[in-house]
Amino acid sequence: MPSSGNAGYGGDVAGRTNSPGETVSRRLLTVLDCFDVAHPALTLTEIAKRSGLPISTARRLITELRDWGGLERLADGRYRIGMRLWTIGTLAPQQRGLREAALPYMHDLFQATQENIQLTVLEGHQALCIEKISSTKAVPTLTQVGGRLPLHATGIGKCILAFSGKELLKSLAEAGLPRMTPHTITQPGRLATALAEVRKTGVAYSYQEMTLGAVSVAAPILALDGRVRGALGIVAHSRAAVERLAPAVRTAALGIARSIR
Structure with missing residues (x-):
C-alpha cells in the first residue's frame, strides 16, 4: 500500500465531451469531475480544458455551482470544491x-x-x-x-x-x-x-x-x-x-x- 507520488492515480481528465444531447445536470457533474486530489483548485480556463466544454458554458455552470455552494472562488481567481458539497459527502x-x-x-x-x-x-x-x-x-x-x-x-x-x-x-x-x-x-x-x-x-x-x-x-x-x-x-x-x-x-x-x- 505504499503511496504514489501521483495522488490522483488513474484519474482521467473529466468529461471531454460537449454532446448536443447532454443534459445540464450532466454538464454540471462534468465540471465537478475536473477536481481531484491532484487538482484541488482550477482556473476557468483549466476547467474548460479538462471538461471539454466551451469557456462560455463552463463560466455559466461555474456560476450556478458557486451560487449553490458547490464551488467557491479563491482570492487568486481559481475555484475549489465548496463546503456544501463537502457536507453532503460526509453523509455517504x-x-x-x-x-x-x-x-x-x-x-x-x-x-x-x-x-x-x-x-x-x-x-x-x-x-x-x-x-x-x-x-x-x-x-x-x-x-x-x-x-x-x-x-x-x-x-x-x-x-x-x-x-x-x-x-x-x-x-x-x-x-x-x-x-x-x-x-x-x-x-x-x-x-x-x-x-x-x-x-x-x-x-x-x-x-x-x-x-x-x-x-x-x-x-x-x-x-x-x-x-x-x-x-x-x-x-x-x-x-x-x-x-x-x-x-x-x-x-x-x-x-x-x-x-x-
Missing part, C-alpha cells in the same frame, strides 16, 4: 460508518507503530483513501484522503481485489497492469497467485511495488457474507519488517468488521 453511509468504526483502531495502530495508517474502499477500479493517520517520523507519502491508489500495486488494493470477485481482476488485467516501479506485479497470473495467498492468510503485502523505499501490510474488512467493505493497512520504510505488523493489522481489521455489522 458506507464511508461515514466505516470511518467512524475504524478510527479508534487506526489510532491504536498509529500509537503502537508511528507509521502511516490508511483506510480505503473500492471505487471503480481503484482504492479510495477515506482516512489516513501519519507522522513526520513515518515514510513520506503523498496519498491524501480522497486520493486513489492502484489495486494491483498496493497492500490495501490487493486486499480489496482479492475479495471482490474474478470479474474485477479480469477487467484490470484486460486494461493492463501499469508498472509503477521495477517491483510491480504486472503479470495477471502472478497477481492471481498473490491474491489467492491473500485470501488464504487474510493479509496482503506490497514490497516497493508502488513507491521505491516503502512497503506495506494490509488486511481486508469483510462483511458477514464475505463481501469486502474496505481495507486497513500500514505503510512503512522499506527497511521495516512489516511481517511482524501483520497480526496487529489483521486483528484491527477484524475489530472494525465486528463494529459495523
